[in-house]
Amino acid sequence: MDFGWLLAGAVNSIVVGARWLGRQEASTLASLSGVVALVWVVGALGRRWRRRSTARKIASEKLGDEARALKERLRQRLAEPAGILPDVVIGAPTMGASQAFERDMEAAAKTMLIEAGGHRAKAKRVLRSRLDGNGALNGSEIGYWRQLGALSLLDSTHDALAAYSRAADLAPNDPEGQMLFGVLSLRAGKLDAAEAAFRRQIRLGGAEDGGLARYRGGTMLGDVFVARAAFDDALNAYQDAQREVMALLEKDPENPALQRDLSVTCDRVGDVLVGKGDLDAALESYRCGLGIAETLAKRDPKHAGWQRDLSVSHDRIGEILIKTGDLAGALESFRQGLAIAERLAASHAHDLEWQWDLSLSHDRVGDVLAAMGKPAEALESYRRGLAIAEEVAPQDPANFARQRELAVSYHKAGLIEAACQNSDEARDLLEKGRAIIARLERIASYRAQWRSDLLRFDTALRALGP
Incomplete structure (x- = not known):
């Protein structure tokens, strides 16, 4: 480290001190000079350390903000339907996959994004270069492929699929790797590849402690069958997964993650029963999911994800009640979902997803009011939803x-x-x-x-x- 700037400062202070002392003895002046120099060095080093510490803190906070922003974009990306029309199960919750994708994104944010100065495109270029053999990986090759996949997923399912496919090939005995490859294959419409990946995930969970892998793989295998309109196969897959979750809950009945996943299987079963035209059985399954969602939402009223799950459960039941002709019941369900959506939108004013959910909730209420022959009330609800949608849609x-x-x-x-x-x-x-x-x-x-x-x-x- 160059200390010339420190010594120059110390010399200037000594000169000032000498003028002040006038004719003091040489020994006194020498002692004073040493003390002043030491004070200057210590003070200057302290100031430099504080500046660097502040800079590191700012950089760390900035990195944390960037990582959170990237993970939020990833959540939104995964929440989008695979196609334009949202009436497909492919856009439904992916059991455990979202969290795994987010971990890969966080790993990239802590390593490659720092090296790339926060530029995602550059981070992807560096990763590709190293994976092509140009430079040291300094870590697991599988991890680097997954980081590349997570960064790519924000823009292109195709590029992300290629990266996660390579990671799955390198780790054929990792059920999570098979799951992520399967999820992206499903989103890309590659149903045979998705089915094979989920079946491998289920087989890899064959051990006594592999229930987690089995029920998650089974649930998403059901999604593949739904995409093929093979509803009987889908129903069997979902019910198998449901039994796996319930077996795990017998050992750990207060586990909120397992409870939430059980509610998801109830919703999936309900979706298939709707497709088969068995509305009464579908309503029963949806109400099972609603009961779990209510329990979780009461357990932690500040958990936005669980509150949204509860809102969605009310909406699902409302849709079924419309089909059965119970418009009053449907309106009540939609209004309960709307009340939750309003609270979430108010507490997440800058989150487009929550705002859009609120717009859709107003729209659903308007649909029922229109069907009930109440055009003025329906129009008021539609207008409220439109006011929000007109603000959100141009931003994306x-x-x-x-x-x-x-x-x-x-x-x-x-x-x-x-x-x-x-x-x-x-x-x-x-x-x-x-x-x-x-x-x-x-x-x-x-x-x-x-x-x-x-x-x-x-x-x-x-x-x-x-």
């Missing part, structure tokens, strides 16, 4: 599902305005919705869906007259 223009949902809300509100003879308001709403679909129609992958949507808007607009 690449989220086509949200863009389409906003357009659908415009359509529903526009039809009610038209029915109430409010032609100008109806036209304004319908034209806004049509403009969104017209933009989306340019996306070839979903052109058939967009054209169908455009036809609905054009039909409604023609009904208003010239």
Whole structure:
């Protein structure tokens, strides 16, 4: 370390001291000079240490903020449906996978992102270069592939799948690695690969203490069958997984993670029963999940995830009650879900996911009120949802599902305005919705869906007259 700057400061102080002392003896001046020099060195080193300590603290806090932001983006990415239309189980909770992906992201944030100066694209380039043999890995090759996969997942399921596929190949006996590869294969629509991965995960959990791997693999194997519309196979897979979770709960009945996973299996079973047309059995299964969700939400009212689970459970039951014709019961369920969504949105004012959930809750209430022949109340609910959606959707223009949902809300509100003879308001709403679909129609992958949507808007607009 260069101490020249310290000595220069000390010399300046000595000169000042000498002028002040005037004709003091040489020994006194020498002693004073030594003391001043020592004080300067110690003081300067202390100041430099404090500056570096502060800088390290700021850098650490910045790194922590970046890691949290990346993990939150990862959660949102995993919460998105695999396709544009959300009516698929593929977008449902992935048993334990989200936490594993987040751990990989955190590992990348603590290592490669630091080395790359916080630039994610550069971190991915460095990882690829080292994995290609250009530089020392300084760690597990499997871990590096998983870090690359987690960083890639924020932008591309395809790139993430390639990285996690390599990690799974390198660790064929790791059930978690098989699970993550299976989840991404499922999201990418590679159902055969997903099925093979989940079956390997189940086999690897064959030991007495492997119940966790078995029920998680079994649940997601059921998701594969649902994607194939093989509902009987899906129901068997979900019920097998449910029995595994219940066996674990007998040994550890107060385990909240197991309780939550049991509620997820109840919801999955309910989803399949809806697909099979057995609404009474589906409602019973959903209510089983609701009971667990209520217990967890009461246990920790500040746990946002458990509160959201409870809101979703109310919404699922509301959807079933609509199908059975119990509109009053459906409205009550949706309003309970709305109350929770309002609290979550208020406490997470800058979180787009919570705000969007609130918008959808208003929309569901509006749907039931419209079905009950209460257009004024329905329109009020739709308008509240639209006000939120209009704020959120432009902040994430690449989220086509949200863009389409906003357009659908415009359509529903526009039809009610038209029915109430409010032609100008109806036209304004319908034209806004049509403009969104017209933009989306340019996306070839979903052109058939967009054209169908455009036809609905054009039909409604023609009904208003010239």
